[in-house]
Amino acid sequence: MMKNHLEITNNKLKEAKPLIKLFGLDYDGTVSDKDHKLLEVSVLVEKILDKNKSVAFITARAATALKTLVPLLQEALLRKEATIPSFVAGGNGTTLYEVKKDELIEIYNHGFEVPQIVKAVEVGRKVYKKLGIGTADLAEKGLTTFKKFLQDDWDGYVPVEMIDVCRPFNGELFTEQAKVTFVLPKDKSLHQNVVDELNENLGEEYRAAVGDETYVHITRKLKEDSKAVAIKTILTTLGLEQAQVATFGDMPIGNDAGLLSFPYSFTNSEEFMGVKKDLQQPPYVLLEPNLTPVNRVYKAIEYLIF
Structure with missing residues (x-):
């Protein structure tokens, strides 16, 4: 099975190599981990820009993306004196x-108003109570991160009236215009239950999806997967075809499903091998036993650009 995956993935990379003009990248778990911080990501971005190809970060991060990834791209563009669309x-x-x-140009914004944020929080808290999930059951990493967020300065990134909605909950959740995020329980066997219950109770206007083992994100539900919408919008903006983008993500059954629906979509999730039904369809699994999942993505991107 692994041999088949490896052969198909390598063939797809080879097929994509002369075509790719745009890289659509999830961030956490895909190009960033404990060994790949902003510096390493910046070096990767500059390598892509050097080859006159565009970079798009398609991430669950919202205000934190504006705080960290926008400056990263701007600094790379400045250093390279590049005008490549990013x-x-x-x-x-x-x-x-x-x-x-x-400059930062808004192409679209399908974010929430305050009443929608309040509703998402109310429904989420009812779901957690129904499932018997309390603060002590939540992932420590998420609680620590959100408690820190509540001490940070979000002026210019998150309207005060939006972030104030989450202040009473001591790091259990975080509210911003683009999404409402709840910390998931430590018990991973409960994660799908949380998502299913949220989607059942939130109504047609909202969509809940797991971002990783720590967070579940609630966003406005679009007619199509929102990460797929972002890539398609960028392709239209650049006048490119779907076969000219390579996309990478680590959550093919979670919030990267739409991102990984393009002809040349690749995932570093080994677990996906066990559930993938058609080996010939994207996303294709990056396999390199001697490399970490994120290093596999770096290796694949460098193959495509060099």
């Missing part, structure tokens, strides 16, 4: 911006 889509594609050296 993009950041936050909140799983709920917002989309074109990033220029000295």
Whole structure:
């Protein structure tokens, strides 16, 4: 089975190599981990820009994407004196911006108003109570991160009235325009239950999806997967075909499903091998036993550009 995956993935990379003009990248778990911080990501971005190809971060991050990934792209464009179109889509594609050296242009924003945020929080808390999930059951990493977020300065990134909605909950959740995020329980066997219950109770206007083992994100539900919408919008903006983008993500059954629906979509999730039904359809699994999942993505991207 592994041999088949490896052969098909390598063939797809080879097939894509002369075609790719755009890289659509999830961030956490895909190009970023404990060994790949902003510096390493910046070096990767510059390598892509050097080859006159565009970069688009399509991430669950929203305000944090504006705080960290926009400056990263702007600095790379400045250092390379490049005018190559670059993009950041936050909140799983709920917002989309074109990033220029000295400017940030909003292409669209499907974010929430305060009443919608309040409703998402109320429904989420009822679901957690129904499932018997309390603060002590939640992932420590998420609680620590959100408690820190509540001490940070979000002026210019998150309206005060939006972030104030989450302040009473002591790091259990975080509210911003693009999404409402709840910390998941430590018990991974409960994650799908949480998502199913949220989607059943939130109504047609919302969509809940797991971002990783720590967070579940609630965004506005679009007619199509929002990460897919972001990529398609960028392709239209650049006048490119779907076969000219390579997309990478680590959650093919979670919030990267739409991102990984393109002809040349690749995932570093080994677990996906066990559930993938058609080996000939994307996303294709990056396999390299001696490399970490994120290093596999770096190796694949470098193969495509060199």
